[in-house]
Amino acid sequence: MTIAEVEQGRLRSPFFPRQAELDRLFRWHDWKGYASADGFYDTTLEYFSVRNSTGVFDLTPMTKYRITGPDALDFLNRLVTRDMTKIKPGRVAYAVWCDDEGQVIDDGTIFHLRQGEYRLCSQERHMAWLTAAAIGMEVSIVDETEDVCGLAVQGPTSFSVLQAMGLDGIENLRPFGLTTFDFQGTELMVSRTGFTGDLGYELWLTPDKAIELWDALFDAGKLYGIMAMGTEALEHARIEAGFIAAYVDFLPADVTVRTGRSRSPLELGLEWLVDFKKPNFNGRRALAEEKRDGSAWRLVKLDIEGNKEAHNSYIYAGKKGGKDIGFVTSAMWSPVCKQNIALGTVKAPHGKVGDKLYVEIYYQREMHWSRVMAEATVVDKPFWDPPRKRATPPGPF
C-alpha cells in the first residue's frame, strides 16, 4: 500500500513562480494559509520603490468574499458602519465593521463591482460573522479568496507603468474608483486603492492569467523602476500613511477575551466612517452611547523628537513619567518624511491633536540598554500624503 502524497503546508499564490525567481532572502511567513514574503531583496530598497518608483505587492492571500443577492446592499449597510447606499457601482469603500458592542471586528474594502454585486476584502477571515449577519436576509456570500488573485501596484510611476502596459483610460480612474479591462481574454479589474498612502492601483483577475499579468506588468515597468516588495516594506508605507492594521494597532473584537482590549471605530480615529444617520447597523446602539458618554481610548499619530524608534513604548502625559496613559503600537523612522513617527493608543481625554506627550524609548547600543523620554506631539494628518495620491489624471513619468 502506498500513501497518497497530499499537497500540504502553505498555499502558494499563482504569482509564486515569478516571486521565487526574484527572491534573494528566503523569508516567508504565513498569511491566512498562504506563503507571503517578508521581502525579496532588501526592505529599505523595496520601501523606496513605493515612494520613488513602483512597488508590487502580492495581494492574493487577502480574504475576498463575493456578496450578491436581493438584500446585498441592505446586508452590507447593516454590517458596516458607513452608509453603503452612497457607494455606487464602480466605486470602492474603505469600511469597518463592529460587533453589537460597537467594537471593531476588522476593516477592509468593499468593491461595488456591478449593480448589486460586491466584493469584500479584508486581512482576516470572517465567514462565521458574515453568515450570522446573513440570517434573515436574502444574500449569498461566497469565499472567492482562491479564485481571484491580486497585485498592488503602488508608487509615483505606477500610473505610467499601467499606461505602458496598455490599460487605455486608466488616466480617468479616480481614487477609490474601479474599472475593468480585457487582459488576454480575461477580465482584469483595476481599482485605484492601496495600503501605502501613495499613488497606486490594485489589479485583480483569475489565477489562470496570473503569470501573464506579472510578466506584462514587469515588462512595462522595466524603465519605471518596478520592483517586487514584501510585507516589511508595505508595513513601513502603511505607518507613514497612518493606516491601522489588525493585530497590530487593534485586536479584532472576536478574538479578545478581556474587556477593554478591543476598540471601537471612534477609538481608532475612524469616526468619519460611522454614519449615525443610518437607523440600524451592527454596533449602532453601543456607539451612540459611546459618542454621548465619551470613549475610553484614542488612537494617536505621534511625531517624536530624536531618531530612536519608539517600538512598544509606554506613553506618559508628563516627562517625569508616573502612571502611563497608553502605548505605542506601530513605530518607525520615516525616511521620506525624515520624522520619527508612531501610532499609539492612549486613554482619553489624553491625545488631543497638538498635545505634547512623552514616550519612553528603550534602545540598545552594543548590548547595553539605555532609555530616553522623548517628547511626542499628537498630529492630525497622515505623515505621508502626497498630492499625486489624489491627482486625476495622475502625473506621468
Added chain:
Amino acid sequence: MSERYDAIVIGAGHNGLVCASLLGKAGRKVLVLEANDRVGGAAVTREFADGYSVSACAHLLYQLQSQVTKDLGLKVELAGDKLGTVALSADGKHVRIKGNDVSGVGDEDVASYRDFRKRMTRFADLLKTYLNKTAPRLAKDASKSDMLTLAQLGFDIRRLGRKEMQEFLRLIGMNIRDEVTERFESDLLRGAVSLDAVLGTHLGPRSPNTIMTYLYRLAGTHGKLSQPAGGMGSVTEALAHSARENGATIRTGMKVKRVVVENGRAAGVETELGETFSCRLIVSNADPKSTMMNLVGARNLETGFTRRVHHIRMRGDAAKLHLALDGLPGIAGVEKREFADRFVIAPDEVYVERAFNHAKYGETSAKPVFEITFPSFRDNSLAPTGKHVMSAIVQYVPYELREGWSDGARDAFTKLAIDTLSEYMPDLPQRITASELLTPADIEQQFHISGGHWHHGELALDQFLFTRPVGGAHQYAMPLDGLYLCGAGTHPGGGVSGAAGRNAARAILKSEKVV
C-alpha cells in the same frame, strides 16, 4: 388608525393578558391584538368533538403565581385541587404519590422520597423568589436593584448552610436519572419523578440540568396540581376580563404581520389584514424567535443578537392527545374516585430515556410516556352527562418528524398512543368516540409558537435567568427601542404562571419612570 394607545400587546396568551391588565391598571391605554378568534393563546378550552371540550395545551395548573392573582384581584375557580398522581403499572400494582408521600413502594423509598421532596422544595423555594423578579444584569452597567437581587441570590444560596449549598450547586446542573437511581428502589417512582422533570422539554432523564427543570416545576406552587373549572380557558377568560376591567381593548382575529420600525425604533404594528396601529411601546407575547425574526426582522436588529435568537433551542416534543369517551375506562387496581387524579405512564427512568431516544432522530417514541387526566370526572361542563374526556400529554413527538408531518403520520401515532394506553386500560379503544392529536407542528400552526415548544424556548441552564431568552436581553426590553417581550420565552419561562407577563409589565413601568 384613529385611536392612540400607550401600548400594544401582541398576543392574548396568559402572559400577554397579565401584562396588559397590569399596564391598564397603571393607567396605560392598552390594545391587545390576538391572532386567533379567541383570547388565551395556548391556554384555551376547546371543543374537539361535539359536546366534548378540553384544555387545548396545558391542562393542569401548578405554577400560577399568587403575586399575579393578588395584583389583579383574580379568583380562579378550581374543579380539583391538590391532585394526586398514580404511576400506572400494567399489572395493577400502582404507585401513588401525593405531596411528599408515596405509597405502593417499600418503607425505605417512602422515607427517601420524603427527604428528596423536602430538599427539592427547599431548593425550589430558592428559585421561586426569582420567578417574580427581573433577572439581574451582570454587566458593568448593572443597576443598584440588579446588584441587590444578585446579592440576595448569593445570600439565599449561602443561607442554605454549607452542606446544603454544596448539594444545591452539585444538583443544579445534574440529570434527574442519576438522582432517582441513587435514591429510589421502585421503578415506578423513578419513572414518575423522571417524567415530571422532562415534561414539555426536549430532554430525557439523562440529559443535563433535568434536576433544574424539576425544580422549576416545583418552584411555582411546590408542585401542587390543580384543575381549573372549565379548563385552562377559564383562567385566560378571567385574565381577559381583568384586562378589560383595567381599560384594555382586546381585539381577536388580528394577526400581527410585522412590527413597524421607524428610525431604528418600534413605531407600531401592521396586521395581516393591512391595518396599521402606531404606538411607541410594543409588547410581544409571541415567542422570542417569532417576534425577532418574523415580526421585527433581522435587518432591524444587530447581528450578534439575531444570531443568539436564531440559535435559541425550541423544538417541542410534547403532543396533546384528546379522547372523547362514552364512559371511563377500566384500570386494574384503580378505584373510581382516583379518576380525579393524574395518571402517568412512565414505568421506569430507562423507559423514559428510551422514549426520548427516538426524538433525537426525528422519530416518535415507540413506547411513549403519558401524563393523563380525566378532567370531566370533576367538571361536567366538559362532556355530556355520563360521558368523559381524556386529556393527555404524550411524549416524545418531535416537532420535526423526519418524514414530515401528515394526516397519515398523525393517525399512525394516535393509534400507537391508544395501543400503549390500552396496555393499562384494556377497554379504552371501545370507549373512544372521537379523538384529536395535536403534534408540536400543530401547536406551532394553531397557537403561533415556533417549534411548538410550550416554554417558548427550551428550559435549560444556558437559556435561563440571565440568558433567557438570550444573554444581554433578559430584562424584557429588547435591543430595539420601544419593544418588549412578555411571554414564556423570557425569564422565568413557561407554564401558566403569569410571572413573565407580570415581570415585563413591572419592567416597562419602571423604565417609563426613568424616561
